[in-house]
Amino acid sequence: xxxxxxxxxxxxxxxxxxxxxxxxxxxxxxLGEITARFENNVSSIKAQFGLVExxxxxxxxQYKDILRSQIVFLDSAFDFFMHEITKFGxxxxxxxxxxxxxxxxxxxxRLGDISDVLQNPEQENWxxxxxxxxxxxxTFMSADTVISQLKLIGLKWQNIADRAFFEQGSTISTxxxxxxxxxxxxxxxxxxxxxxDCRHETxxxxxxxxxxxxxxxxxxxxxxxxxxxxxxxxA
Numbered sequence: 216x217x218x219x220x221x222x223x224x225x226x227x228x229x230x231x232x233x234x235x236x237x238x239x240x241x242x243x244x245x246l247g248e249i250t251a252r253f254e255n256n257v258s259s260i261k262a263q264f265g266l267v268e269x270x271x272x273x274x275x276x277q278y279k280d281i282l283r284s285q286i287v288f289l290d291s292a293f294d295f296f297m298h299e300i301t302k303f304g305x306x307x308x309x310x311x312x313x314x315x316x317x318x319x320x321x322x323x324x325r326l327g328d329i330s331d332v333l334q335n336p337e338q339e340n341w342x343x344x345x346x347x348x349x350x351x352x353x354t355f356m357s358a359d360t361v362i363s364q365l366k367l368i369g370l371k372w373q374n375i376a377d378r379a380f381f382e383q384g385s386t387i388s389t390x391x392x393x394x395x396x397x398x399x400x401x402x403x404x405x406x407x408x409x410x411x412d413c414r415h416e417t418x419x420x421x422x423x424x425x426x427x428x429x430x431x432x433x434x435x436x437x438x439x440x441x442x443x444x445x446x447x448x449x450a
Contacts, residue, residue: 240340241347243306246446249299253439256292257432260285267425282423283407286431290356290404293435297355297364300442304368305346313449318367322349356401358394370445378441379434396434 244252263281270278305322307313324345332341355364365372376393385392406412412421 241302241343243340243343244299244303246303246443249296249303250439250443252299253292253296256295257289257436260288260292260432264425279420279423282425282428283412285428286400286423287404287408289428289432289435290400293439294354294356296439297361298350300446301350301355301364301368302343302346304370304446306343308368309342313369316367316369318363319369322367356397356404358397361397365442369449370442374448375438375441375445378444379437393438396431396438400431400435 263285267278267281270276270281304313305319308315308319328345328348332338335341338344353360355361362372365375372393373390376389380389380392380396406421412423413419414421
């Protein structure tokens with residue numbers, strides 16, 4: 216009978232301090248850098264209007280697909296802006312510059328992250344890394360998610376709505392304009408990105424024109440500038 220190879224059943228000593236550290240640490244951007252990044256992204260989106268005009272003049276209907284891509288990129292630029300503003304605000308609170316909010320006090324930190332910090336006390340910007348990892352896969356495009364993040368860092372979304380959408384004599388409240396703009400843009404972005412901008416009922420393409428895109432660019436720029444102004448008012 217063939218002898219089986221003996222297995223080593225002895226326990227090996229546990230190797231400590233071998234947990235993989237984050238390879239890519241989050242970068243802390245100043246408010247001016249965050250604003251500049253958003254403005255650069257929007258400038259790139261606006262630059263596509265040149266191609267839109269050229270294709271439209273040639274009678275090439277593909278210009279409508281460029282318009283659709285602008286909607287997707289616009290909402291993505293705003294989403295990225297909100298992520299950066301969230302990190303900025305959370306660090307401001309953590310450093311004692313801004314007052315703590317209820318949502319900040321209830322911010323959950325995983326035990327694994329706490330263990331990592333304790334094992335690597337020399338690690339810089341650990342709090343920023345935790346915030347970045349916590350929200351990396353979230354999207355901040357709908358009105359509810361944007362309002363939630365603004366509350367998290369202590370920004371009054373009603374003030375932001377007033378700054379962005381106040382219009383003398385308007386019968387629509389600034390709050391409704393704020394929510395309506397974000398929700399309708401998010402809806403259209405999803406229709407384009409997930410449905411090829413086709414109606415579920417008929418399969419027909421939803422029409423789009425330059426005026427539609429420009430109006431959303433203007434409104435999102437107004438919201439972003441209002442958020443920056445609200446932050447400046449906290450200083």
